[in-house]
Amino acid sequence: MTSFRLAYVPGVTPAKWVRIWGERMPRVPLTLVAVAAAEAADLVRSRDVDAVLLRLPTDRSGLHAIPLYTETTVVVVPKDHLVAAADEVSPGDLADDVVLHPLDDTLGWEQPPGLPAIQRPATTGDAIELVAAGAGLLVVPQSLARLHHRRDLTYRPLSDVPESRVALSWPEDETTDEMEQFIGIVRGRTVNSTRGRPAPAQAKAPVKRKPAAKTPPRRRGNPRRR
Numbered sequence: 081m082t083s084f085r086l087a088y089v090p091g092v093t094p095a096k097w098v099r100i101w102g103e104r105m106p107r108v109p110l111t112l113v114a115v116a117a118a119e120a121a122d123l124v125r126s127r128d129v130d131a132v133l134l135r136l137p138t139d140r141s142g143l144h145a146i147p148l149y150t151e152t153t154v155v156v157v158p159k160d161h162l163v164a165a166a167d168e169v170s171p172g173d174l175a176d177d178v179v180l181h182p183l184d185d186t187l188g189w190e191q192p193p194g195l196p197a198i199q200r201p202a203t204t205g206d207a208i209e210l211v212a213a214g215a216g217l218l219v220v221p222q223s224l225a226r227l228h229h230r231r232d233l234t235y236r237p238l239s240d241v242p243e244s245r246v247a248l249s250w251p252e253d254e255t256t257d258e259m260e261q262f263i264g265i266v267r268g269r270t271v272n273s274t275r276g277r278p279a280p281a282q283a284k285a286p287v288k289r290k291p292a293a294k295t296p297p298r299r300r301g302n303p304r305r306r
Contacts, residue, residue, distance in 0.1 A: 104271055
């Protein structure tokens with residue numbers, strides 16, 4: 081049986097698209113595969129999955145990538161931190177704070193804000209634990225702040241910094257019919273779209289046309305006698 085394997089990185093929630101797939105493609109099972117951000121591109125290059133929802137920027141060699149949406153960048157802080165009192169902050173507001181930069185960061189910094197930590201945490205999850213311990217702050221896409229939510233932490237939007245774009249990616253040299261279907265779903269095409277799944281062909285009944293009504297000849301009346 082044909083199936084479709086879709087990988088996704090932390091913070092991305094493909095549930096809506098999976099539901100629509102089930103409605104439109106009930107005979108093709110969709111299998112979800114959770115994958116670390118650093119491994120996402122290689123997983124689809126090796127054909128271990130058919131497609132992946134990953135974060136840009138990333139190495140896109142040999143891959144198609146359709147950007148889907150851009151996330152707000154936020155700074156995660158303890159609830160009693162001064163930043164928690166603001167509605168939005170700028171990199172300058174973090175100048176005196178240690179800002180953690182985990183190895184799985186996907187924001188593509190030229191220069192992260194704040195003071196560098198002595199050592200980079202291995203993962204975003206590890207960095208969250210350090211923020212909770214008072215060892216620094218963390219800048220991440222908003223979905224990751226929500227994924228690692230803790231009662232003792234909060235986050236605020238951070239302006240004028242890189243943002244993470246979520247994209248759908250698949251091998252550059254192959255676009256299957258199933259892949260076309262999923263592209264249509266994430267782009268919001270309706271089931272009747274010209275690029276969606278073609279409707280089964282149906283024989284059209286011949287159209288019966290009524291013969292045109294004949295106009296009765298005009299009757300000439302007898303000339304009036306005088």
